[in-house]
Amino acid sequence: MSKFTKLDLNSVTTNNRINVFNCILEGNKINRAVIAKKVGLSIPAVMSITEDLIEKGIIYAVGKGESSGGKRPEMLAVVPDRFFFIGVDVGRTSIRVVVMNNCRDIVYKVSKATESVEPDELIAQITEMTMSCISESKLPHDRVVGIGVAMPGLIERDTGRVLFSPNFGWNNISLQDELKRRLPFNVLVENANRALVIGEIKNMQPNPTSCIIGVNLAYGIGSAIVLPNGLYYGASGTSGEIGHIIVENHGSYCSCGNYGCIESIASGEAIARQARIAIANKIQTTIVEKCEGDFKKLEAKMVFDAAKEGDHLAESIVKKAADYIGKGLAIAINMLDPEQIILCGGLTLNGDFFIDMIKKAVSKYQMRYAGGNVKIVVGKSGHYATAIGGAWIVVNNIDFLSNN
Amino acid sequence: MSKFTKLDLNSVTTNNRINVFNCILEGNKINRAVIAKKVGLSIPAVMSITEDLIEKGIIYAVGKGESSGGKRPEMLAVVPDRFFFIGVDVGRTSIRVVVMNNCRDIVYKVSKATESVEPDELIAQITEMTMSCISESKLPHDRVVGIGVAMPGLIERDTGRVLFSPNFGWNNISLQDELKRRLPFNVLVENANRALVIGEIKNMQPNPTSCIIGVNLAYGIGSAIVLPNGLYYGASGTSGEIGHIIVENHGSYCSCGNYGCIESIASGEAIARQARIAIANKIQTTIVEKCEGDFKKLEAKMVFDAAKEGDHLAESIVKKAADYIGKGLAIAINMLDPEQIILCGGLTLNGDFFIDMIKKAVSKYQMRYAGGNVKIVVGKSGHYATAIGGAWIVVNNIDFLSNN
Numbered sequence: 001m002s003k004f005t006k007l008d009l010n011s012v013t014t015n016n017r018i019n020v021f022n023c024i025l026e027g028n029k030i031n032r033a034v035i036a037k038k039v040g041l042s043i044p045a046v047m048s049i050t051e052d053l054i055e056k057g058i059i060y061a062v063g064k065g066e067s068s069g070g071k072r073p074e075m076l077a078v079v080p081d082r083f084f085f086i087g088v089d090v091g092r093t094s095i096r097v098v099v100m101n102n103c104r105d106i107v108y109k110v111s112k113a114t115e116s117v118e119p120d121e122l123i124a125q126i127t128e129m130t131m132s133c134i135s136e137s138k139l140p141h142d143r144v145v146g147i148g149v150a151m152p153g154l155i156e157r158d159t160g161r162v163l164f165s166p167n168f169g170w171n172n173i174s175l176q177d178e179l180k181r182r183l184p185f186n187v188l189v190e191n192a193n194r195a196l197v198i199g200e201i202k203n204m205q206p207n208p209t210s211c212i213i214g215v216n217l218a219y220g221i222g223s224a225i226v227l228p229n230g231l232y233y234g235a236s237g238t239s240g241e242i243g244h245i246i247v248e249n250h251g252s253y254c255s256c257g258n259y260g261c262i263e264s265i266a267s268g269e270a271i272a273r274q275a276r277i278a279i280a281n282k283i284q285t286t287i288v289e290k291c292e293g294d295f296k297k298l299e300a301k302m303v304f305d306a307a308k309e310g311d312h313l314a315e316s317i318v319k320k321a322a323d324y325i326g327k328g329l330a331i332a333i334n335m336l337d338p339e340q341i342i343l344c345g346g347l348t349l350n351g352d353f354f355i356d357m358i359k360k361a362v363s364k365y366q367m368r369y370a371g372g373n374v375k376i377v378v379g380k381s382g383h384y385a386t387a388i389g390g391a392w393i394v395v396n397n398i399d400f401l402s403n404n
Numbered sequence: 405m406s407k408f409t410k411l412d413l414n415s416v417t418t419n420n421r422i423n424v425f426n427c428i429l430e431g432n433k434i435n436r437a438v439i440a441k442k443v444g445l446s447i448p449a450v451m452s453i454t455e456d457l458i459e460k461g462i463i464y465a466v467g468k469g470e471s472s473g474g475k476r477p478e479m480l481a482v483v484p485d486r487f488f489f490i491g492v493d494v495g496r497t498s499i500r501v502v503v504m505n506n507c508r509d510i511v512y513k514v515s516k517a518t519e520s521v522e523p524d525e526l527i528a529q530i531t532e533m534t535m536s537c538i539s540e541s542k543l544p545h546d547r548v549v550g551i552g553v554a555m556p557g558l559i560e561r562d563t564g565r566v567l568f569s570p571n572f573g574w575n576n577i578s579l580q581d582e583l584k585r586r587l588p589f590n591v592l593v594e595n596a597n598r599a600l601v602i603g604e605i606k607n608m609q610p611n612p613t614s615c616i617i618g619v620n621l622a623y624g625i626g627s628a629i630v631l632p633n634g635l636y637y638g639a640s641g642t643s644g645e646i647g648h649i650i651v652e653n654h655g656s657y658c659s660c661g662n663y664g665c666i667e668s669i670a671s672g673e674a675i676a677r678q679a680r681i682a683i684a685n686k687i688q689t690t691i692v693e694k695c696e697g698d699f700k701k702l703e704a705k706m707v708f709d710a711a712k713e714g715d716h717l718a719e720s721i722v723k724k725a726a727d728y729i730g731k732g733l734a735i736a737i738n739m740l741d742p743e744q745i746i747l748c749g750g751l752t753l754n755g756d757f758f759i760d761m762i763k764k765a766v767s768k769y770q771m772r773y774a775g776g777n778v779k780i781v782v783g784k785s786g787h788y789a790t791a792i793g794g795a796w797i798v799v800n801n802i803d804f805l806s807n808n
Binding site: 163223246 | 416558567613614615627629631636637638639640641642644645646648649650652653660661662665731734735736738739740741742743769771773774775776777778
């Protein structure tokens with residue numbers, strides 16, 4: 001690296017082009033003068049960019065707008081199906097695929113149970129689902145910008161290799177390379193929490209001015225950090241592992257190999273496991289009825305449902321989970337003082353009582369006066385949030401406006 | 405905030421100017437062609453900047469260099485005492501003031517015991533020490549760019565107000581405004597950990613490519629996060645409070661009002677306090693001799709010295725402190741995956757045995773495979789590190805190259 005940080009004029013140009021495109025996308029039928037004002041560029045600069053985008057078939061002139069005194073201005077809009085971005089959510093229990101067009105509309109989605117966590121078989125399933133989704137939604141291949149694959153675990157940034165995925169039992173699997181060999185498209189593998197959070201943020205608001213942390217409360221627990229210029233990765237791409245913060249010295253064994261991690265008590269998997277152990281030890285609980293006496297059917301949701309109905313065991317499991325999560329969030333607030341924490345993932349679908357418990361725990365553990373501006377909110381993108389985030393990873397990382 | 409992030413051409417210009425200045429400073433007698441190559445600018449661009457800097461009396465021509473074929477090029481150097489930056493370290497036990505010139509040389513320094521933590525009296529002492537330092541080192545007032553005051557605690561970023569300083573018992577004190585009223589200079593109040601860390605980084609290397617965390621192990625424990633574009637603050641300016649992460653559910657009372665914070669066990673103050681309590685409870689230890697039986701004289705350093713000599717009590721106190729610090733660092737690594745952690749502050753002056761204990765604890769608590777690129781090193785700036793950092797806060801935040 002050069003010692004002198006040089007601000008790059010090329011990135012200014014690319015950035016201007018993206019701003020103009022997004023402004024047209026959002027405005028839908030918008031004239032050049034309004035674009036110039038909104039994105040803070042001169043009209044000639046906007047003209048040069050729009051001319052290029054029209055030539056590439058990315059935007060088009062839709063007719064004349066209202067006059068504001070002089071000539072009626074030409075209105076511009078984005079060509080709807082010029083580009084497609086595919087997102088794949090590789091979940092422990094199901095795999096979801098979405099197709100997003102360049103108007104950010106989800107034009108196709110599909111979900112199937114995860115058939116195997118064995119690398120070869122899982123890679124085959126991802127390949128098959130992606131290709132069949134492209135053929136079933138009749139996408140011309142040259143309009144598919146790329147496939148963004150959201151995978152739980154530590155992902156090496158430049159290579160998309162899975163370094164370690166505790167919940168899949170994976171070590172050192174070249175997922176991105178393997179998918180590239182099988183698929184005739186750009187493939188980007190990203191940590192699932194990062195994909196999820198970038199999808200939620202795109203859905204909710206513009207970039208943060210300081211920092212937004214998205215926390216995924218699901219089968220496992222992870223997080224992603226978003227700074228003003230985008231996702232934060234860290235020196236080796238492993239940032240955001242909030243679930244593997246150790247909060248109990250002599251705590252439960254965790255799939256990562258340590259003891260007392262937040263995830264070992266508060267994840268969906270851990271919540272279900274604790275209920276199973278309690279039932280095996282003959283603790284009285286209504287969870288037994290909910291799973292019809294079959295441990296294999298026992299899911300975290302049943303524990304939450306029982307807790308809502310006042311079941312003592314379920315209440316204590318959920319309360320402890322909320323306490324651990326709150327401790328983790330308080331740590332994140334002390335360290336990073338974010339403007340917003342977005343809680344996402346399946347566990348957040350269990351309603352306000354759980355979110356309220358978490359918030360209460362946060363204020364117990366948070367340093368007084370620290371993180372005074374933080375807002376804790378719940379994500380909005382639902383079950384396909386991570387897959388949609390995968391598609392956004394492609395939007396954000398492949399310069400389709402210049403190259404096509 | 406505008407929804408469209410605009411990259412600013414003005415900041416490109418300012419950035420180029422700073423790069424050229426730093427390049428001349430570092431090169432000392434350097435010609436324009438070499439500057440252009442090093443900072444990645446065209447020769448005409450460099451000529452325009454250097455002409456302006458010469459006109460402002462910031463750099464000067466020192467004669468002709470060696471010819472590399474054609475005319476002998478004009479060599480440039482920085483005028484040594486054109487600007488001065490003053491740094492003040494407001495410590496719990498002593499106040500230190502340094503004067504740094506624009507060649508980054510410390511031309512004057514002074515240290516005095518902190519006479520009072522009562523706001524009015526402390527503000528009077530800072531004012532008095534700063535003014536006498538300026539008069540004793542005979543600085544022309546118009547060459548003093550500003551005073552950077554490093555203060556422990558939560559500091560509101562835009563106002564330099566002290567929101568909360570547990571170790572001083574301060575709440576809501578307008579330190580920056582009060583100093584501005586008393587001093588005829590620019591005054592910037594910054595969190596002491598941020599100042600310390602920015603000073604250490606300037607001393608050691610260029611900006612990080614991902615993230616550097618500096619941890620101050622001293623009377624209290626705090627940290628600062630540095631990203632590629634400089635210090636990270638957070639949404640309310642309170643980021644970096646690693647010392648107030650709670651690592652023990654039923655732990656010691658901490659000056660912040662919580663229980664079980666890292667600082668409550670591992671800070672210099674806490675180490676000394678634990679030894680005092682043990683001695684009061686008649687535990688056998690050689691620390692008693694080191695403080696000549698006088699509890700008031702008992703300092704953390706004596707505990708470290710006794711531990712080195714194999715004293716059991718001292719060993720267990722130091723080991724527990726290292727364990728808590730290691731847990732905090734592991735949390736920071738899991739969350740932020742930094743490229744470097746710089747350990748600074750008085751406790752690090754106790755030698756490798758303590759640093760080794762900390763590193764061992766880190767690897768115990770760190771998530772497997774996470775933070776694979778992190779290096780843990782010890783800072784190098786010694787007792788005046790924080791004051792020097794205060795001066796750097798002025799260098800980094802006041803555009804003295806354009807305004808003067």
